[in-house]
Amino acid sequence: MPQRKVLDARNTFCPGPLMELIANMKLIGVGDELEVLSTDKGSADDVPEWIKKVGHQMVGTTEVNGVWHIVVRKAK
């Protein structure tokens, strides 16, 4: 059964949410999901751009009280 791991990258600038996401994608299995929490609104654009480029899947993006919840699925 696919697992979902939450990656709390709120209020982080260095290395930042996208770097944390890319690093953690290596540690999960194909079909598993990562939910990135980010307070940087740029993540809502940066993450989908990278996910599309490398062929993983976007599951969804929501914003709750200034925190973006970006859910991605490892596809390969």
Place this chain on the structure above:
Amino acid sequence: MQILIVGGGTGGTILGNSLARRLANEIRAGKVRITLLSASDKHMYQPGLLYVAFGQMTPDQLYRDEASLLESSIDFHVDPVTEFHLDRNEVKTGSGKTYAYDLLVIATGARIVPQEVPGMAEGSENFYTEEGALRLHKRLMEFRGGTVAMVVSLPHKCPVAPIEAMFLLHDFFKARNIRDKVKLQYNYPVNHVHATANVARWAKPEFDKAGIEYETLFNVREVDPVKKIVYSEEGTECKYDLLIAIPPHRGMEMVETNNLGLGGWIPTDRFKLTMNDHDNVYVIGDATNIPVSKTGSAAHFEAEVASDNIVSVIKTGVPVREYDGRVYCFIEAGFDRATHNAFDYINLPELKPPTKSVHWFKVAYNQMYWSTVRGLL
């Protein structure tokens, strides 16, 4: 109370010395005992490896005996931990001994794993070990012209080191009067030349001025050492004559084998610095999974917070403060100028133009580090 510190790097050493001084009365009275276990009798100043790669320091300048850095009241053993038994507050070591504790600090650091990228170990150089830095220096001295490419794997220590290396390469080849024969190509995993927006905003025009070329959204997938091509996960490729890799990192192997955290990164409360679900276990430095830079600077500030809280809990029963994500780093912008970078969980770094004075302060800090780990600075 038995305090056990596992790891004799920057974080473990600063914390051990701070606790030994501030709990001196309790130690003398036999109420507190501090033990530090390390895998090595030597302490390395890791940032110096970059200078070794460019011939500006020699390896012997990077080491001190760990025992010489520690307060004499610390019970120090070179005996690497092999097993953590957090359920019964004890660890086992390579010598077969068992060490019990009331309070454990894990400060075991990180390691490079270039072997996780096909071809990287065979096809690239790096400056993350003494052997690697010396080999890179030799390759740079022999280099006569062509493309020097850099690839940056994730995760890695010290996020500004790749940028520093590019500026140093520029000045290194300029000093050898062959800069016009060398193409410098920087490949970076996210969509800016640095993960931190303000650092990227500063570095991009500096790269342009130095003629350093760059490709972003380049995550290394494979290196072909025969064809001398590196392929990205994004479907692009880069030809090179000399490849410098920032290898992927993991936490220490025994952290992984003891199932303390995915990738060897231990789940840690980013404010309290305690291991999740283990209030008597602190984690500091590279070993945490906190989303801050894996640097000596972060380890230093984390060690100060952990020390304040451990001392306060022993003396008053309550902790005093939280880690605010504070990090400070120098950024070398060439052989004779540098800037600096400070930030925390709330405040973004604001970079100033590089100056010679900041560079010379960094050169001085390369020696002052030994006062820092002794807890004198």
